[in-house]
Amino acid sequence: MTAAGLSRSLGGLGLSITLVESDAIGTVGVGEATLPHIRDFNRIVGIDERDMMSRTAATIKLGIEFRDWGRPGDRYMHPFGTYGETIGPAPFHHYWLKERANGGQTAALGDYSLPIVAGWNGRFEPPSAQEGMLAYNYAFQFDAGLYAAYLADVAQAAGVKRQEGRIVETRRSDAGDIVSVVLDSGQVIEGDLFVDCSGFRALLIEQELQTGFEDWSHWLPCNRAWAVPCAIGAESTPFTRATARDAGWQWRIPLQHRIGNGHVYCERYSTDQGALDVLMGNLEGTPIAEPRQLVFKTGKRRQMWNRNVVAIGLSGGFLEPLESTSIDLIQTGILKLIDLFPTDRCELADVSEYNRLMDLEYGRIRDFLLLHYVANQREGLPFWDDMRHMELPASLAAKMDAFRSRGLTPDYSDGLFLLQSWLSVFIGQNIIPETLDPRVDTMSAGERQAHLERIHSTLLESAEGMEEHLSFIHQYGASFKQSGA
Numbered sequence: 001m002t003a004a005g006l007s008r009s010l011g012g013l014g015l016s017i018t019l020v021e022s023d024a025i026g027t028v029g030v031g032e033a034t035l036p037h038i039r040d041f042n043r044i045v046g047i048d049e050r051d052m053m054s055r056t057a058a059t060i061k062l063g064i065e066f067r068d069w070g071r072p073g074d075r076y077m078h079p080f081g082t083y084g085e086t087i088g089p090a091p092f093h094h095y096w097l098k099e100r101a102n103g104g105q106t107a108a109l110g111d112y113s114l115p116i117v118a119g120w121n122g123r124f125e126p127p128s129a130q131e132g133m134l135a136y137n138y139a140f141q142f143d144a145g146l147y148a149a150y151l152a153d154v155a156q157a158a159g160v161k162r163q164e165g166r167i168v169e170t171r172r173s174d175a176g177d178i179v180s181v182v183l184d185s186g187q188v189i190e191g192d193l194f195v196d197c198s199g200f201r202a203l204l205i206e207q208e209l210q211t212g213f214e215d216w217s218h219w220l221p222c223n224r225a226w227a228v229p230c231a232i233g234a235e236s237t238p239f240t241r242a243t244a245r246d247a248g249w250q251w252r253i254p255l256q257h258r259i260g261n262g263h264v265y266c267e268r269y270s271t272d273q274g275a276l277d278v279l280m281g282n283l284e285g286t287p288i289a290e291p292r293q294l295v296f297k298t299g300k301r302r303q304m305w306n307r308n309v310v311a312i313g314l315s316g317g318f319l320e321p322l323e324s325t326s327i328d329l330i331q332t333g334i335l336k337l338i339d340l341f342p343t344d345r346c347e348l349a350d351v352s353e354y355n356r357l358m359d360l361e362y363g364r365i366r367d368f369l370l371l372h373y374v375a376n377q378r379e380g381l382p383f384w385d386d387m388r389h390m391e392l393p394a395s396l397a398a399k400m401d402a403f404r405s406r407g408l409t410p411d412y413s414d415g416l417f418l419l420q421s422w423l424s425v426f427i428g429q430n431i432i433p434e435t436l437d438p439r440v441d442t443m444s445a446g447e448r449q450a451h452l453e454r455i456h457s458t459l460l461e462s463a464e465g466m467e468e469h470l471s472f473i474h475q476y477g478a479s480f481k482q483s484g485a
């Protein structure tokens with residue numbers, strides 16, 4: 001992604017970009033669910049969506065369904081879209097909450113969101129509106145390895161040199177900057193700027209520069225996962241699913257030709273074998289590969305950009321995959337690097353600004369992930385009891401207080417996650433505000449109910465008019481084609 005992004009965006013500057021990859025080491029090999037911003041990235045690098053979908057076995061993703069996260073049996077979706085529309089001076093959810101508080105027969109909040117209604121009905125069509133209740137966005141569930149290979153082609157077509165080989169040595173100038181890396185073949189690759197995309201190894205940013213790591217495992221203690229693909233069972237849904245388990249949660253990511261599954265857990269609350277048994281016991285189809293274990297630590301590098309090294313991807317940090325944020329963070333890192341790309345040398349002001357922006361992103365995502373864990377009513381399970389009673393980061397405590405007391409949701413101008421995302425989790429996990437926006441009372445109960453019914457039926461009708469998810473993919477010309485087929 002980095003090589004493709006830089007070469008396509010900055011190619012005109014006459015840069016010489018070399019991508020070093022080691023087939024012997026390989027990639028982490030998981031990561032299949034994305035966020036809608038990836039569509040912007042695809043546009044920036046000039047990718048045709050249909051072609052990309054057919055080369056990566058991609059399905060459509062309209063959101064993430066959460067099962068059993070509040071109370072066992074609960075189900076809600078975090079959609080890539082809005083809830084309802086503006087029907088009065090207060091935000092929409094206050095009218096819905098008012099109706100609910102008055103004992104009205106209102107539908108679930110999710111029934112007022114088109115991507116949720118469409119997703120649960122297994123339907124999709126590209127959005128026809130930019131705003132209002134019919135507006136939404138979508139992302140992809142794809143084979144990330146195939147996506148990377150696809151982008152390697154894009155990057156090479158844009159002039160990037162791809163060098164296969166293992167980096168065995170790093171050389172630095174007297175001032176401490178990295179001047180070159182040495183491959184196992186003895187080849188020396190010199191550079192002015194190095195982007196460390198070496199994954200958890202953090203070859204340059206940590207092994208060489210010892211930048212330091214901010215460990216966030218006391219907030220997000222899950223530190224292991226088992227991953228296994230299986231044959232498609234019931235359906236290839238246009239959404240990812242995250243189901244709470246006793247010591248973590250299980251993902252289900254349907255692609256066109258298989259389903260990606262994984263169980264993220266905390267080793268303090270489950271043995272490895274126990275976690276594997278949970279995963280294998282909850283597959284909907286026959287496993288099609290051996291399960292693989294991954295070990296990780298939640299947190300981030302103290303500086304994502306240090307000297308002349310920028311860490312992008314897992315080398316910069318890792319926040320567990322609950323909200324599919326890693327690939328999105330890669331994209332954010334690339335786009336911010338493009339904005340601040342050094343002309344002559346790395347200026348301290350640019351480096352500080354890059355680090356400030358990335359810290360902001362990581363911090364917001366951390367709080368959002370944590371909300372899913374602390375807002376649980378899964379009593380009697382040690383992992384969930386401990387999560388419920390943990391000491392929160394002040395930034396999250398303030399957001400939860402604001403919602404609990406008045407139904408206020410964080411409202412950033414950009415970045416992850418926006419108002420509707422927070423609302424999904426608050427309501428989906430049974431955090432109900434104590435007081436509502438008083439302006440809801442300027443509307444009569446009859447008028448409010450009429451609006452709610454109108455929106456609900458419009459969305460239902462709109463979703464029913466959409467194509468069935470997989471037939472949309474086929475008609476769109478995005479059916480999976482193996483490379484060379």
Ligand SMILES: Cc1cc2nc3c(=O)[nH]c(=O)nc-3n(C[C@H](O)[C@H](O)[C@H](O)COP(=O)(O)OP(=O)(O)OC[C@H]3O[C@@H](n4cnc5c(N)ncnc54)[C@H](O)[C@@H]3O)c2cc1C
Nearest residue numbers: 022027028030031032033166167198199313314321326327
């Ligand atoms: C359990 C789990 C689930 C995940 N699920 C999702 C998800 O659903 N959605 C999402 O967005 N993200 C997800 N992620 C994150 C996602 O997998 C990564 O963000 C993504 O794969 C990018 O990884 P990377 O390129 O940083 O590192 P890697 O994939 O590890 O790639 C590192 C690269 O560096 C090269 N390299 C390393 N050392 C050397 C060396 N010495 N010499 C030469 N080359 C070297 C390797 O060959 C490789 O090409 C998940 C991660 C985990 C652990």
